[in-house]
Amino acid sequence: MTWQETAKNKRDSVMAAIPQEWILDTIPSATEVPNAILFIDSKLTEKERAITYSTILELQPQIQSGKLSALEVTKAFAHRSALLHQLTNCCAEIFFDKAFETATYQDEFFAQHGRTIGPLHGIPLSAKDQINLEGIDSAMGFVSLINNPIEKQDVSKLAIILQQMGAIFFIKTTTPPAMMAYTTTSNIYGETVNVYNRKVSCGGSSGGEGALIGGRGAPLGWGTDIGGSIRVPSSFAGIYGLRGSTNRLPYCKLTNSFADQPVLSSVVGPMASDLQDLKYVMELVIQAEPWKFDPKCPPIPWRDPEQQVPAGKLVFALQSWNKLVMPSPPVKRALAIVKEKLIDAGHDVIEWDPPISSMTATQVAVDVYGADGYKEVVDYTQASGEPIVPEILSLAGGATLPKGVGHIHEHWDHAKRRYEVQQAVDDYWFNETTKLTGTGRPVDGIICPVWDTPSFKTRDIGKFYGDYVAQFNTLDYSVVVVPVLCADKLEDTKPSRSEFVSDKDEELWEYYDAELVDGCPVGVQVVAPRWQEETAIGLAEVVDGCLRKSGS
Amino acid sequence: MTWQETAKNKRDSVMAAIPQEWILDTIPSATEVPNAILFIDSKLTEKERAITYSTILELQPQIQSGKLSALEVTKAFAHRSALLHQLTNCCAEIFFDKAFETATYQDEFFAQHGRTIGPLHGIPLSAKDQINLEGIDSAMGFVSLINNPIEKQDVSKLAIILQQMGAIFFIKTTTPPAMMAYTTTSNIYGETVNVYNRKVSCGGSSGGEGALIGGRGAPLGWGTDIGGSIRVPSSFAGIYGLRGSTNRLPYCKLTNSFADQPVLSSVVGPMASDLQDLKYVMELVIQAEPWKFDPKCPPIPWRDPEQQVPAGKLVFALQSWNKLVMPSPPVKRALAIVKEKLIDAGHDVIEWDPPISSMTATQVAVDVYGADGYKEVVDYTQASGEPIVPEILSLAGGATLPKGVGHIHEHWDHAKRRYEVQQAVDDYWFNETTKLTGTGRPVDGIICPVWDTPSFKTRDIGKFYGDYVAQFNTLDYSVVVVPVLCADKLEDTKPSRSEFVSDKDEELWEYYDAELVDGCPVGVQVVAPRWQEETAIGLAEVVDGCLRKSGS
Structure with missing residues (x-):
């Protein structure tokens, strides 16, 4: 079988796992329907909408009281995910049958015992393709890894922990091969697009997850991040995403x-689309x-x-730019809003000016x-004959394969x-920052852009550095992405500029297209x-609270 | 300057740092005086003996009440260390002058303020040569690293933490080059010998530290361990030693x-010579x-x-041997005593039989x-022209340099x-072990030999595997060495054997010499x-309590 056939079979099998009644007759184009979310809302029943717009913490008491069954919750999210997949191409694996079976078992258990099997009973969760689930591939974008269903002893420990609490996995989401891109394209699935604006990228490498959670296909899902791969798609999808320090959460038996x-x-x-859900599930794990x-x-x-964040005035340090490329208008606006709202709430914002630049920190990761x-x-790739997807070379900083090290030293x-x-x-x-805050403490957290632009055409990934995110992989700090706004073509027009600090600064100024990224979400990193x-979660709650304060 | 001259200058400078009145006229031979400790006791005043036989927890209230000054405590340990160095060759650096200056400053502070500067005020600590102290070399056994005094910004973080509490560093102790041996020999210092039996090795690579602490040259000191280097010299010196998991304690800025x-x-x-001191200082750090x-x-x-160890009956798992080499009589006797005392105290001891052998686990570390x-x-070594000390090839499992990896994979x-x-x-x-204990818990701890024999002639290091200790570097478990007994040539005679499980078993049976290792301490690992x-500390207290129970 050619790699093209293997890839097509995989795509077909994903579509075949969707019940016929959930298959759309026609898929509208990105120009016709840039935003998938409103379109999908119109295809769901009122009850499905109510369920899929609920948070875990809202669903939990309804399930525990028997008001909602595990099966109807799972089916509602499955239906929504099936539609999202058809509009954004976000699913790498669909296994609704298994999920409905588990939900049915849970409902029987509940009927028999009058209690749930755990705190996540009946809660459907999604997972990036790397998370190993029994009997399902973890191809992570490589054709040669298709048709290697995971065996019981190789199921991810994180999945086991969550399943023991009642969580129901029902889909896995797309990645670029090797997770080595800030966009999500592979020879298996093609491109996954942004759920808010299907003309542009969902980001990556947890891009399928971003599109799915951003579209409320699940209340919460799992991504991975070695250079920004949770944070970029979280920002691009208007959701919250946590990149914790290495091994705070168990990576054991992920592919x-x-x-x-x-x-x-x-x-x-x-x-997750809700910060309290994210906090709750982190605590559970x-x-x-x-x-x-x-x-x-x-x-x-x-x-x-809440105990980790000091009471009273906080001092944040803001990295407003990397001194190489001026962020695009919607990103600058997002930072300005965050700063203003924090100051309005009585906090202070000073400049983040460490002795090591974000580019220097990023270069370590790139190497x-x-x-x-x-x-x-x-x-x-050679094992199947598929070509290397050009997007995945972007992380190594070029169009060709990196050279690799010689001696182990x-x-x-x-x-x-x-x-x-x-x-x-x-x-x-x-x-050092203790001398600047006036609180006797170091700065309480860092605020920082996620990306220069709200999104981009997927083929243009190579234009970007990614240093706002990757610096924190080198530093191994804890980061939560908090959504701030959606780009607005009327408000976020391109400024006229004649002076630039670098060629890249000029290149990305030229690249910025307010029309193209209209409606794309923009988040910030809270570090x-x-x-x-x-x-990081406590600080994100502070930032989030300032942003969503009613009347402001 | 030849490397021999550089090495001799270093040795001479160490001796020159000892006050003339503490220099012995003649150094007795190992045959004349195998045990350095009793000999040294006879050279000290009663007060010096009282101080140097005190624990940190005994010294602390006397210092805090002004009964003992920092200077007299430091001088007593300095004197004892100076004698120990002359008998065992355990010191890589001696800097009594600096220590006395610090002690004097502390005494003045105490006189002026009526309080100590911290919980370790006036407590002299020793450190393996790798620990960076301002103005002092950290040559770690290489001639080419001599004459590179450490600058302020490179002082070990651990030393800073301890110094801020008042601890006074006054010597650094010997290592083999690169710390790559279970014995302590270098071209700079020659061989460091066992403080209980100067005919045999002090073990390694923290061998200088073992000899020093075993001889009560300091109440506590710091070793390092990548394959047993804290535990082997602790066992060989009759002291307690803790190898914690990676980075539980700060390694930052150690050479x-x-x-x-x-x-x-x-x-x-x-x-440390006292388990409560070890626990106390761990907690402080x-x-x-x-x-x-x-x-x-x-x-x-x-x-x-104490809270970490369950109340009531504990179940220990005993690795009584590695199934390749029968431990020598004193080691077998030590294990038997520990087992018997634990059972007498109402605990249980079952067999440790994991799916991965200690040799297989060790091979990972060796690679x-x-x-x-x-x-x-x-x-x-090439930088100075010194030859590679043959002992340090033993850890790589042979007499020649290991090949090293080819591709980074x-x-x-x-x-x-x-x-x-x-x-x-x-x-x-x-x-698995939960099914065997009867307590509903897994086994509470592992008991295991440290080494096949109580010690050995340093040149014979290559005969040994080291797998009892190195397995726990691969596993990264927490281990405390607890001293059990001293080898006794009358009690620990060589058994007659005609059957052996391996050539190595026969070789080490032949090698065992009850006369040679007479008086050498033997400890066990508590894991x-x-x-x-x-x-690990709590379990060590249990084992220790059983062993030292009065009347038993």
Whole structure:
């Protein structure tokens, strides 16, 4: 079988898993229907809309009281996801049958025992394709990995923890091959598009997850992030996303590219349309003591996010730009709004000016990504004959394969540089900023853009640096993306400029097209120190609270 | 200058730092005076003996009440250390002048303010040569690293934390080059010998520290361990030693060999003649929140060791041997005593029989040690012209340099194998053993030999596997060495044997010489799960309590 046939069979099997009555007669074009969400709303019943617009914390009491069954909740999200897939191409695997079977079992259990099987009983969750579920492929965008269903002993520990609490997995979402792109395109599925604006990219690499959660196809799902892959699609989809520090959440038995590369690891994290849901599920997972499932997880107990944030005035440090490229108008506007609202609420915002630039910190990560010369990518693509998707070379900073290290000491030197960057920026944050805040404390958190633009045409991924996100992979800080606004072609017009700080600054100014990105969400990164996921959530609640305060 | 001259100058400078009145006229031979401790006792005043036989917790109230000054405590340990150095060759650096200056400052502070500067005010601590102290070399056994005094910004974070509490560093202790041996010999200092039996090795690589603490040259000191380097010299010196999980204690700014090797790291840990002192200082360091000093430390708070150990009957799993070499008579006797005393105290002891052998787990670590083909060792030795000390090739399992990895994926494969071993043994411990204990819990801890023999002639290091200790570096479990007995040539005679399970079994049976190791201490490893340093200490207290119970 050719790789094209294998890929087509996979696509067909995904579509075949959708009940016939949920298949759309015609798919409107991106020009006709840029925003998938409103279109999908019109195809659902009132009850389906009510369910799929509910948060986990809203669904939970209704399920626990028997007002909603696990099956009807699962079916509502399944229907919505099926439509979302047809409009955004976000699903890598669909297995509604298994999910409905589990939901039916849970409903029987509830009928028999009068109680739920756990706190996530009847809650459908989605997962990026890397998360191993029994009997389902984890191809992560490579044709050669299709038709290798996961066996019981290889199910992801995170999935086991969640399933034991009652969570119901029902779909897996698309990734670029090897998760090595800030957009989501593969030879298996083609391109996944932005759920708010189907003309542009959903971001990546957890782009399928972003489109799905952004479209409320599930209340919460799981992405991964080694260079921004949770945060970029979260921002592009108007949702919350958490990139915690390495191994705070269990990565054990996820399928991964460069899985054993020991210098700078991918993390798994939640993406959700509601911040309280995200916090709740994080707490559930940490309370399950993941260190008993995954040798890499340190036993850091759950700490109440509200307790982690000092009372009274907070001081945030703002990285308003990277001094190389001026962010596009909607991104600048998002930062200005956040700053203004924080100050209005009595907080302070100073400048983030560490001794190591975001580009320098990012370069460490980029060098690690290319450490093996993408040998694994070459091997996986050669195994099927598929070409290397050009988008995935963008993370290595070019159009060709990176060279890779020669002597192993060059790789150890990556570890050294990473550690030095961490020490220098930690020292700046924990010691130097204390002199600037007036609170006697270091700055309480960092606010930072996610990306230069709200989104882009997927083929243009190579134009961007990604340093706003990737710096925090090198630093290993805890980051929550908080949605701020949607780009508005009337408000976010291109300013006229004649002076630029770099060629890239000019290139991206020219590239900006207010019409193209109209309606695309924009989020910001809210950053806490390493291993302080609860603090990042607590700070995100502060920012979120200021943004959504009624009347403001 | 030849490397021999540079080395001699270093040795001479160490001796020159000892006050003339503490220089022995003649050094007795190992045959004349095998045990250094009794000899040294006879050279000290009663007060010096009283001070140097006190624990930190005994000294602390006397210092805080003004009964003892920081200077007299420091001088007493300095005198004892100076004598120990002359008998065992344990000191790499001596800087009494600086220490006395600090002690004098502390006494003045105390006189002026009526309080100490911190909980370790006036407590002299020793440190393996790797620990960076301002103005002092950290040559770690390489001639080429002599005459590179550490600058202020490179002082070890651990030292800063301890110094802020008042601890006074006054000596640094010997290591083999690159810390790559279970014995302590270098071209700079020659051989460091066992403080209880100067005919045999002090073990290694924290061998100078073992000899010093075993001889009560300091109440507590700091070693490092990437394959047993804290535990072997602790056992050989009759002291307690803690190898915690990776980065529980801050390693930041220690000089290290293969410092940036990211797969399996060395850890720093305390070695002490008293278990309560060890516990106390561990708590102090963790309470100082090392994660604010070292980006690699996860913020795991201090947990009370007594609270970590279940009340009532405990079940220990005993690894009585590695199924390849029968431990020598004193080691077997030590295990039998521990088992008997635990059972007498109402605990249970079952067999430790994990799916991965200690040799298989060790092989992962050995492959990591050799990953770069010892390039760093070659570079450092070539820089001065000194030959490679043959002892340091023993850890790589042979008499020649290891080959090192070719493609970087071979190194990533080390990480993969390590993780798989951890998963398999964790599963056995946390799940399988629960079926065997009868308590509803997994086994509470593992008891295990440290070494096949109480000690050995240093040149014979290559005969040994080291798998009892190195397995726990691969597994990254928390281990405390507890001293059990001293070898007794009358009691620990060589049994007659005609059947052997391996050539090595026969070789080491032949090698055993009850006369040679007479008087050498033997300890056992008490093992808790990963990141459970407090549990390891709590279990060590249980074992220790059973062993030292009066009347037993």
